[in-house]
Amino acid sequence: MKESLPVLLKKNLQHIPIGKYEITNYSGDDNDTIISSSHITVEMDNRSKGQMEDFPLFTGIELLFYRFLGSKVYSRHEAFEHVIEINYCQDGSMGWNMNNGTNIYLGAGDLSIHSMTRCANSELTFPLHYYNGVSITIDITRIATTLPEILKEAGVSGQNLYQKFCALPKPVFVQQNNKVIQIFNDLYNAPCTMKTAYYKLKVQELIILLLSMDVCEEKIVNPYYEQQVNLINEIHSLLTQNLEQYFTIDELSKKFFINTSALKETFKSVYGAPIASYMKEYRMKKAMELLRTTDYHISEIANNVGYQSQSKFTAAFKDITNLLPSEYRRLNR
Structure with missing residues (x-):
């Protein structure tokens, strides 16, 4: 890889x-x-x-x-x-x-x-x-x-x-x-x-x-102003601290009182990718860390990063790393 x-x-x-x-x-x-x-x-x-x-x-x-x-x-x-x-x-x-x-x-x-x-x-x-x-x-x-x-x-x-x-x-x-x-x-x-x-x-x-x-x-x-950026940082914290949950754009928009267009544009500018792409990669990075540092079963790791289906987690993991989770663990332990 x-x-x-x-x-x-x-x-x-x-x-x-x-x-x-x-x-x-x-x-x-x-x-x-x-x-x-x-x-x-x-x-x-x-x-x-x-x-x-x-x-x-x-x-x-x-x-x-x-x-x-x-x-x-x-x-x-x-x-x-x-x-x-x-x-x-x-x-x-x-x-x-x-x-x-x-x-x-x-x-x-x-x-x-x-x-x-x-x-x-x-x-x-x-x-x-x-x-x-x-x-x-x-x-x-x-x-x-x-x-x-x-x-x-x-x-x-x-x-x-x-x-x-x-x-x-x-x-x-x-x-x-x-x-x-x-x-x-x-x-x-x-x-x-x-x-x-x-x-x-x-x-x-x-x-x-x-x-x-x-x-x-x-x-x-x-340019983005401090109040707007602080709001996006709050949204980022909510998403990354609750990996077991999935939030839609509409839900985030209503929760943080920001229109959907501004939310999507500002998040991408601050964090370098659309919310869905960013969170998929973030979940996989967290999964990589767990594969390297714990003995958790792969299904447990999948649940920890928000995947109820191990097969869907495996497919997403391979899409990011070109490796199966078991292969990644073997190569990095």
Whole structure:
């Protein structure tokens, strides 16, 4: 069975102590040379850790890869009005409680753009307890005289980037645009040699694509506010603490006084999947834990995670893991 991303992240970050953040800085030349690597202490919850790789691509333009395990980290920096930040979620999900009380949630394939004045002294949460994503920063004061020729020919300037994406009353949020997803998939599958050169090519392609978009025609998702997010978290607690019960959307809507459309949309944005899909996977993860750590009969485990029929549980388990429950237990004991 292919290992899940959280399992792979745990392996890749196991050398980083809890509460620490590893920063690796690259030279920005085509040799992909590491010039420094260090562990620093940042403000996060006491079970989190993270990793950042920083590639300076051009004067004023940087590409950063982020990996987090845990549930919360804080971002403390100056309010850089002149720096544009593009954030993309490759895997997992991220909630961003910005300093004006606005919450933005990125699920896999989602992208947001804003000036870094919006995210100074902000809180990042990871509802799935992991995050794998990319940030691109563009300092519009530094690129004024050093913009790459390809971007110049495309009509890109710091001023038109700022006016399009940062002069709006709220951050721009583009949900699962296929062309954007393809570019970031390419970044994650860059050739092992000449990575920096490849990154330069793809980031320029992304900037031109974003500037060509009609923001009004894109699917722009409104930010979520703290009260709405807290309500969704309450619903999540009810669902995950009562696995033996099944709640319909209508029942949840009436119980928590939220309309069904807002419930479905906000839950997916916060937790990265529709309620039914999320809960099926959650039940299977709980079943995997019980198979690994207890001697319960499979029918008992099925009942514990909400399946009265062992055959239906077995089918659901195999759909998620490609293994029968008995096979999974044998391989993981």
